[in-house]
Amino acid sequence: METYQIEDLTFTYPLAAKPALDHINFYVSNGEFVTICGKSGCGKSTLLRHLKSILTPHGERKGEIFFNGADIVDIDQRTQTEKIGFVLQNPDNQIVTDKVWHELAFGLESLGYDNQTIRLRVAEMASFFGIQNWFMKNVTELSGGEKQLLNLASIMAMQPSVLILDEPTSQLDPIAAADFLYTVKKINRELGTTVILSEHRLEEVLPISDRVIVMEDGKLIVNETPQKAGEILKDMKHDMFLAMPSPMRIYAGLKNGLACPITVSDGRKWLNTLIGDKTVGKKPHAPTPQAPLRQIASKFSPEPPAICFKEVWYRYEKEQPDIIKGLSMEVAAGKLYCVVGGNGTGKTTTLLLVSGILTPYRGKVLLKGKDVAKMNGKEKFSHNLGVLPQNPQSLFVKKTVELDLHEMLDGSRLTKEEKAKEIERIVALCELDGLLEMHPYDLSGGEQQRAALAKVLLLNPQILLLDEPTKGLDGYFKIKLAGILKKLTDNGVTIMMVSHDIEFCASYADICAMFFDGNIVTENDPQTFFSGNTFYTTAANRMARQFFPDAVTTEEVIRQCSINS
């Protein structure tokens, strides 16, 4: 039986010229795991929100949606609340109450269950999710990943028959995201709950999906098994492929008649059949030893490094353990320097130390040879240092992007024409044309980030600090961001960025550094860096390393494959 049957659904937002959903037809069977993907703004969220009446946006709707055979318009709110679970994007925004137990019970309270039933349901759910120890906690004590699991659990407590998730992992780090998706799959597999999930980070989702739906401009363009979808997109030469897992992209880049691989292990097998025999003679891979930390390269160059740490120690409170432990490092001018590593290793603290928000209790941080601690705000932040916060929303003040950009130049000595010219230049660089009249909060995540970047760039920084700039961005926006960063470094701007996004760093960084336990363990150019790692490396490298140990990006693997086959 079909859980959902969508027939010729067309939806137009008020005052919008063209429909956000354009003649959509598909069905979802009972117990299926369906992933919906597509660029930001393709209509994924709008579509998902149509699957539960109370969340459906205002606008003009045509076509029918059937849930378990009944028209969704005719299904009362109580049934919809109980049977259709909906998890939204931002883990923090969805939490309503201050206690974990209250949050878990919230939906059941609405449905009017008595204390005894709620207690049982909540106990069951907490045990299933392994979160029974959080029960008495305040929600503020939970991490982002834990919060999202709490949201999921509080919805599952109502025992829905279908679970809809709208980009649930976009705000989580990779490890928390993998945990979360594992739990969703567990729900799907062990409880038989139908899952409909939208996502743009597909590496982990596709292997567990039964079916993939690809959308573009409100239209449904592919609706197939992941493998089939890969093959179709390959034939279409669709740019959606940029978002697909590395094995699929490598597959698409090479002429072959084999089945499309989805996971790294599929990819390895596929590569084996494709070129296995031809490279028998090739020597087996031995990990290239990582170069030790390069010491004081600046000795030989006349320019001081843009950022320099000299045995920096930091802790938040006297009684607390050290966060940064004797960190020494240098970032050369005009480079894109990426710091990768797990959560809580001190990456973000390092950025705060560079910006002088925090001051080390021992050691020095130098910007172009000058001690940060001794610089005043003006010296630090005009024409010198720019910081793009992890959440771009913390920068927006005004009601349109344009006003917000102008606001940055308040108090500068430029004439009106100079200001306009400067803004024009930055708008072009950050590709904000057409967005200037919008309210910053009405922009998509990627657009918000470019607007925030534009604000920071108006200060004309020579050193730019970025904290997780690719968080929540789809593949298309990442490429745009990379282009902007490239232009900046070409103009001599130094960029230091902290990221979990290995693929992005591998493709675009000049130098990658691995942070662990308050210090940098190793740093190198991305190729050497990632090919030297075994776990902490790109999917492309993990897939192809037995043949091409030094290929870390999909492009490089494709290139080497085509030479060898």
Place this chain on the structure above:
Amino acid sequence: MDKDVFSSFHPLVNFVWFTTVLLFSMFFMHPVFLTISLTCSFVYSVVLNGKKAVRFNLLYLLPLLFFVALINPAFNHAGETILFYLKNGNPVTLESIIYGIAAAAMFIAVILWFSCYNAVMTSDKFIYLFGRVIPALSLILSMVLRFVPRYKAQIKIIANTQKCIGRDVASGNFFRRAHNGIRILSIMTTWALENAIETADSMKSRGYGLPGRTSFSIFRFDKRDKTALLFMVILIAIVLYGAAIGQNNIRFFPSIKMPVMNGSSILIYCAYFFLSLIPIIIDAAEEIKWKHIRSRI
């Protein structure tokens, strides 16, 4: 605080006890009653808040006690025992001084009881008690308590972000600083309102607004709660009896007149003393019980 057993009793027990104790210490101005409430509130506040409470009590409440005691005779000129005249010609009377001391003792006791109340009656207990009577407002309360720490954290993030574009709250002249401070508040407001749309969605999606909403609680009303409540009711009844026969108050003006002490007044004093001491007795009993259990192991 963790070792306070009374906190683990049912919220109803906590609430009834605090309400009575607070009201009684605000009502009864008899010296014995004042001494009892002052001593018990002091001891319980130290049990709950430890050394910090001792320091706070001595550093702030003691001066406050003197201040309140002195301020009363300056404005209150009733009473027949005139001690001397102020410069403006108003008399200072013995009665008003004594009343001032009594009022100060009462005020301090109330403050101390409230410091205990703050430690024991956590928001979730309050929300539980009123969740059935005023469900919507209790939920708002819970939401505000969820938002405030979140907003405080966000204010910090925004402040840092603003600092990084050269707009520091901690530098510049007063007006500049205040202006930057308000900027932060303004950015925070937009952020809070825009993000709260998703919160409302999440509530709707989980059926908020359906008729017949219930209120879940994790608290259980056990036998020990029943026992404690029963004792409390008996003691309260005795104290109220005392109030009815005029044993709990004294007359200050125009001359001080105390009710005559007799056998029943002793009973009433004891009842009030034990009532005020309930949490401390419970804590002590638990302590002894554990010592006993440990000694057997």
Place this chain on the structure above:
Amino acid sequence: MQHQFLSDRKRLSRRTLVAALLIVLVIPLTILFGVYFLDDRKYYFISMLIIIYTMLPFVMVFEKRKPQARDLVIIAVLSAIAVAGRAAFFMVPQFKPVVAIVIIAGVCFGAEAGFLVGAMTGFVSNFFFGQGPWTPWQMFCFGIIGFIAGILFQKGILKKGKWPLCIFGGLATFFIYGGIIDLGSLLIFTSDFSWPALLATYVSGFWFNIVHAVATVFFLFILARPMIEKLDRIKIKYGLLEP
């Protein structure tokens, strides 16, 4: 949300009814009880009970009409902003944005929302700063200022402009908040109400109230316009302005 919170005549009348009942019956009874039974503490108790009574109709009406998720969210968000604002300016005594935010809430979302935001702010902020005998007084003062702001705006007496709001804010803070809170603390401290004592309390509290009033004017001067813009935008986004 005006039409949501206020203009419903039925609701207004129910509140008026409850209020009338309180004024005609319960409040005189309380006063009588106090005068006959409570001697020295009568002023404090009578005043505190009256304060609590005046808040009851708001609570009852709000609960009765089964508010929607967005009503709850808006009141919670605004209260939390006010509480966080009070906390953020902890280093400057009396210089708080609370009254300013409450007034803006009253103007944008109606008298009922104004009252609830104010009272909730007074209550919750004391979870962080400590509850005490002053809690009901603060709740009442913040609440009533929000309520009056809402009523005056609805009647067209108060305009959304910067200056009218500043003037109203300054006066309300000084006279309503300062006046009632000082009266309250006098009644907490002493037994006997006397005019000289009240005058003395007002004199000693004068500068505190002036600072507080100046703070409100200052915050309204800078915050009013952007805040109202934001709230109006939010009304559209929440679908509150749709017919």
